[in-house]
Amino acid sequence: MDSAAPTLSSEPSRFNLPARLRALVRRSEFALIGVAVLVGGFAGAFVAVIRWTVALLHHLLFGMPLAASSLSGLTTLAMPWLALVPAAGGLFLGVTGLLIRKWRPRRPIDPIEANALQGGRMSLIDSLLITAQTVVSSGVGGSVGLEAGFTQIGSGFASVVGAALKLRRSDMRTLVGCGAAGAIGAAFGAPLTGAFYAFELIVGTYTPFGLAPIVSASISGVLVVKALGIHGTFIGQLAPIAEITQSDLAALLMLALFCSSVGIGIMRAVTFVEVLFRRSHLPVFLQPAVGGLVLGGLALVTPKVLSSGHGGLFELFGSVESSLVWLSVIVLLKSIASAVSIGSGFRGGLFFASLFLGAMIGKVFAIAVPMLAPAIVPDSSIYAAVGMSALAVAIIGGPLTMSFLALETTGDFQLVIMVLIASTIVSVIVRQTFGYSFATWRMHLRGESIRSAQDVSWMRTLTVGRMMKTDVRTVMSYQKIADFMEEFPLGSRQWVVATDAAGRYAGLVSVTDAHLAASNGEDPQAPIETLLRYQEDVLFPGMNIKDAADIFERSESEALAVLGDLHSRQIVGMLTEAHVLRRYTEELEKARRELSGEKWLGEA
Numbered sequence: 001m002d003s004a005a006p007t008l009s010s011e012p013s014r015f016n017l018p019a020r021l022r023a024l025v026r027r028s029e030f031a032l033i034g035v036a037v038l039v040g041g042f043a044g045a046f047v048a049v050i051r052w053t054v055a056l057l058h059h060l061l062f063g064m065p066l067a068a069s070s071l072s073g074l075t076t077l078a079m080p081w082l083a084l085v086p087a088a089g090g091l092f093l094g095v096t097g098l099l100i101r102k103w104r105p106r107r108p109i110d111p112i113e114a115n116a117l118q119g120g121r122m123s124l125i126d127s128l129l130i131t132a133q134t135v136v137s138s139g140v141g142g143s144v145g146l147e148a149g150f151t152q153i154g155s156g157f158a159s160v161v162g163a164a165l166k167l168r169r170s171d172m173r174t175l176v177g178c179g180a181a182g183a184i185g186a187a188f189g190a191p192l193t194g195a196f197y198a199f200e201l202i203v204g205t206y207t208p209f210g211l212a213p214i215v216s217a218s219i220s221g222v223l224v225v226k227a228l229g230i231h232g233t234f235i236g237q238l239a240p241i242a243e244i245t246q247s248d249l250a251a252l253l254m255l256a257l258f259c260s261s262v263g264i265g266i267m268r269a270v271t272f273v274e275v276l277f278r279r280s281h282l283p284v285f286l287q288p289a290v291g292g293l294v295l296g297g298l299a300l301v302t303p304k305v306l307s308s309g310h311g312g313l314f315e316l317f318g319s320v321e322s323s324l325v326w327l328s329v330i331v332l333l334k335s336i337a338s339a340v341s342i343g344s345g346f347r348g349g350l351f352f353a354s355l356f357l358g359a360m361i362g363k364v365f366a367i368a369v370p371m372l373a374p375a376i377v378p379d380s381s382i383y384a385a386v387g388m389s390a391l392a393v394a395i396i397g398g399p400l401t402m403s404f405l406a407l408e409t410t411g412d413f414q415l416v417i418m419v420l421i422a423s424t425i426v427s428v429i430v431r432q433t434f435g436y437s438f439a440t441w442r443m444h445l446r447g448e449s450i451r452s453a454q455d456v457s458w459m460r461t462l463t464v465g466r467m468m469k470t471d472v473r474t475v476m477s478y479q480k481i482a483d484f485m486e487e488f489p490l491g492s493r494q495w496v497v498a499t500d501a502a503g504r505y506a507g508l509v510s511v512t513d514a515h516l517a518a519s520n521g522e523d524p525q526a527p528i529e530t531l532l533r534y535q536e537d538v539l540f541p542g543m544n545i546k547d548a549a550d551i552f553e554r555s556e557s558e559a560l561a562v563l564g565d566l567h568s569r570q571i572v573g574m575l576t577e578a579h580v581l582r583r584y585t586e587e588l589e590k591a592r593r594e595l596s597g598e599k600w601l602g603e604a
Contacts, residue, residue, distance in 0.1 A: 089142070098284065251373075348407050463545070
């Protein structure tokens with residue numbers, strides 16, 4: 001009986017459906033694509049629910065028809081007192097935010113940070129809370145985009161599914177990208193835009209292995225929102241594009257340069273507003289309400305500063321024409337509104353706002369160019385499309401994302417080439433002069449050093465403390481060279497750590513240097529402190545492998561001592577450059593195999 005027990009207890013595992021499903025997804029790329037389609041479909045459904053909810057809030061709070069595009073399509077508020085809605089909404093956000101921080105004091109992470117540092121691990125509860133705050137922020141008129149809520153809930157759901165299936169780290173990161181791809185693809189009705197948004201911003205790189213699941217997820221999201229009766233944000237809004245002339249080319253390049261400056265300015269303006277509120281010593285829960293008051297005042301001038309700017313974008317690509325002065329005023333007020341909204345505590349992103357602002361800047365250029373060069377007759381739609389793409393790349397990043405958005409919106413390959421040129425120029429300028437997108441800039445302000453969603457967490461976990469050797473031979477710095485040579489003959493070891501009389505690190509001694517010194521006629525009775533090297537070039541256990549490699553490169557040393565801390569200067573280990581480079585190469589090769597999908601060939 002006893003011998004049969006293990007057989008009986010193990011029998012049900014054959015019919016354990018969750019376990020078999022996990023094994024299938026881990027073993028089969030086709031199964032992973034199936035999960036990606038599921039994730040993308042749910043992301044599309046989330047997008048539809050978020051849009052309906054925001055439209056309902058606009059209807060209840062501002063009297064907007066449910067079929068209307070957005071608040072920014074209004075010319076004036078129906079009643080002046082509606083300008084107080086953003087302040088009331090800001091107060092609600094501030095109070096609920098205070099309660100949320102007490103309930104969940106740990107700061108939530110977004111998909112970019114999750115993929116860069118957490119292996120794609122996200123909290124579904126945090127994602128739901130962020131999405132709800134984004135919906136409320138846009139619903140009360142905050143000048144923020146919904147893409148933060150779209151990608152957060154899509155990627156958060158994907159992360160939970162991946163965790164339930166116990167996916168590998170690389171597969172988990174890909175699935176998080178699938179959630180974002182499905183959401184953005186659904187938001188614009190543009191599957192290639194959603195896919196390359198995921199590649200450039202959420203995964204951090206294009207991978208052949210990730211192409212099938214991410215594109216499948218994006219297509220799935222688009223099909224779901226279309227089945228629910230929701231179509232692309234501004235797909236089909238552009239009229240046929242006229243030919244781009246050589247004169248237009250020069251003006252459009254100037255537009256791209258201008259948009260790169262505006263994008264950097266807006267990102268810094270958000271930080272400036274945050275600093276102002278922090279120095280004002282206002283209670284944190286009141287800051288969104290004050291920001292809402294400012295936003296309401298701007299809305300009395302023009303409601304186009306409210307919400308994400310969808311309605312205003314429709315007008316720009318329609319037949320509505322505006323004066324140069326009025327468009328310039330809207331650009332200024334919308335920029336202020338976006339900076340104040342996010343800087344004061346409204347939740348949301350700048351993607352949709354950057355599209356609206358960029359399109360308006362393009363229109364301004366289209367009006368201004370003939371004033372400076374009467375021979376040029378610009379097509380305002382071309383300038384709006386290039387400006388829209390250029391500013392979005394400056395703030396969000398993703399030149400290929402914006403190029404595919406232009407392609408899927410217009411179907412005009414000539415325009416797409418111009419958008420790609422402008423986006424590439426802007427991307428290089430912003431990267432070289434500023435170095436961050438809006439999302440990574442916000443992380444930088446919190447003390448994070450990441451600049452993309454590329455997986456760098458292995459660098460942080462692979463520390464000097466884990467790689468160093470602890471069996472370190474030490475000598476006193478006043479020991480004679482002759483005694484040192486006797487204790488350490490040639491070939492015994494390369495480096496020896498020297499300490500002072502108090503046992504503190506004094507420097508490194510090369511065994512070869514000591515023997516050469518005696519051969520070259522130096523006094524063998526001299527202390528070895530005359531041969532010390534790298535007294536100040538040291539490592540600490542908490543340093544990651546990249547920091548260690550940088551110090552080795554700067555010091556040009558083959559080995560360095562590891563100290564417990566800078567104050568005590570106590571020796572805890574030694575690390576060689578060869579070992580650091582070998583471990584670095586091993587990890588890079590592992591990452592390469594994951595990106596190329598070789599794990600499917602070599603693993604069960």
